[in-house]
Amino acid sequence: MTYEAFAVLYDELMYDQPYDQWIEVTAPYLKGKHSILDLACGTGSFTTLLPKQLERVGVDLSEDMLTVAQTKDPSIQWLVQDMTALELDRTFDVITCFCDSLNYVTAEEELNVLFSRLYNHLEEDGVFLFDVHSVWKMTHLFNGQTYSDETDRVTYLWQTVPGEEEHSVYHDMSFFMLEEDGKYRRFDESHYQRTFEPEDYRTLLENNGFTVEKVFADFKPDEAVPHDAERIFYVARKKRER
Missing domain, CATH: 3.40.50.150 (Vaccinia Virus protein VP39)
Structure with a gap:
C-alpha cells in the first residue's frame, strides 16, 4: 500500500x-x-x-x-x-x-x-x-459501515468490509477531486488492516x-x-x- x-x-x-x-x-x-x-x-x-x-x-x-x-x-x-x-x-x-x-x-x-x-x-x-x-472498533465501527465526507475540493466515500482474518478490515475508498475545468477526477484506494x-x-x-x-x-x-x-x-x- x-x-x-x-x-x-x-x-x-x-x-x-x-x-x-x-x-x-x-x-x-x-x-x-x-x-x-x-x-x-x-x-x-x-x-x-x-x-x-x-x-x-x-x-x-x-x-x-x-x-x-x-x-x-x-x-x-x-x-x-x-x-x-x-x-x-x-x-x-x-x-x-x-x-x-x-x-x-x-x-x-x-x-x-x-x-x-x-x-x-x-x-x-x-x-x-x-x-x-481496538478490537471493539474493528467489530463495531468497521463492520460493513459506509462513511463519507467532503471539503471544498474533495468528496470521498469510504466503505468498510470485514476481512477474512480475525479482526481485519478492507477500506474501499473513492475520492472525487474537483479540477480547474470544473470536472471531477476520481481516485480509488483499497487498504487492508488488521489488529490484535x-x-x-x-x-x-x-x-x-x-x-x-x-x-x-x-x-x-x-x-x-x-x-x-x-x-x-x-x-x-x-x-x-x-
Missing part, C-alpha cells in the same frame, strides 16, 4: 486528525532526548510538529508522501523504507508509529520481525510509542526485549481502558539486556 495519487489529497482529507494530541502523548518521553524516528510518517504532519532541537527522521513506504513532507520541513531527514524491513544503521532515543499505521502489519510473524528491528534501532532504555485500532488483542501485542513486544510500561486508550494516558475504546496506545521501553 503506497497511497500513490492519494498523497495529493492526503492532507486535505486528514484535516481533522488530532496531531496535537499525538504530540501531547509523546512529549513526556522527549525530555532530555536527542533523536526521534517517526515511522509511517506520511506527509509529515506529525513529524514536523516535533521539537526542532531533536534530530528528526521520518520514514515512509511512499515516495509520493515524502515528496509532500519535504516541502513542509526540509530540515527533517525523510527516508523511503518499508518499516518491516527497516535498516538505518543507527539508533534513536524514541521511535513513534501513530495513526494506526501498525495495523497495516497484518501478520504476527511480520510484527515479530518489526519489533525485533525496532529494538535494534533504539538506544539503551529507548522508548517505542504506537497506537492501533492487547495481550498479543504485549507478548510480541516482551519476546523482543521490550517492557510494556503503559497501555491506554483514546489519548487518555491516566485513565483505565474502557470496553468501547477505539484507539489503543502502547508505551514500550527497551530493556538493558535481551
Whole structure:
C-alpha cells in the first residue's frame, strides 16, 4: 500500500486528525532526548510538529508522501523504507508509529520481525510509542459501515468490509477531486488492516526485549481502558539486556 495519487489529497482529507494530541502523548518521553524516528510518517504532519532541537527522521513506504513532507520541513531527514524491513544503521532515543499505521502489519510473524528491528534501532532504555485500532472498533465501527465526507475540493466515500482474518478490515475508498475545468477526477484506494488483542501485542513486544510500561486508550494516558475504546496506545521501553 503506497497511497500513490492519494498523497495529493492526503492532507486535505486528514484535516481533522488530532496531531496535537499525538504530540501531547509523546512529549513526556522527549525530555532530555536527542533523536526521534517517526515511522509511517506520511506527509509529515506529525513529524514536523516535533521539537526542532531533536534530530528528526521520518520514514515512509511512499515516495509520493515524502515528496509532500519535504516541502513542509526540509530540515527533517525523510527516508523511503518499508518499516518491516527497516535498516538505518543507527539508533534513536524514541521511535513513534501513530495513526494506526501498525495495523497495516497484518501478520504476527511480520510484527515479530518489526519489533525485533525496532529494538535494534533504539538506544539503551529507548522508548517505542504506537497506537492501533481496538478490537471493539474493528467489530463495531468497521463492520460493513459506509462513511463519507467532503471539503471544498474533495468528496470521498469510504466503505468498510470485514476481512477474512480475525479482526481485519478492507477500506474501499473513492475520492472525487474537483479540477480547474470544473470536472471531477476520481481516485480509488483499497487498504487492508488488521489488529490484535492487547495481550498479543504485549507478548510480541516482551519476546523482543521490550517492557510494556503503559497501555491506554483514546489519548487518555491516566485513565483505565474502557470496553468501547477505539484507539489503543502502547508505551514500550527497551530493556538493558535481551
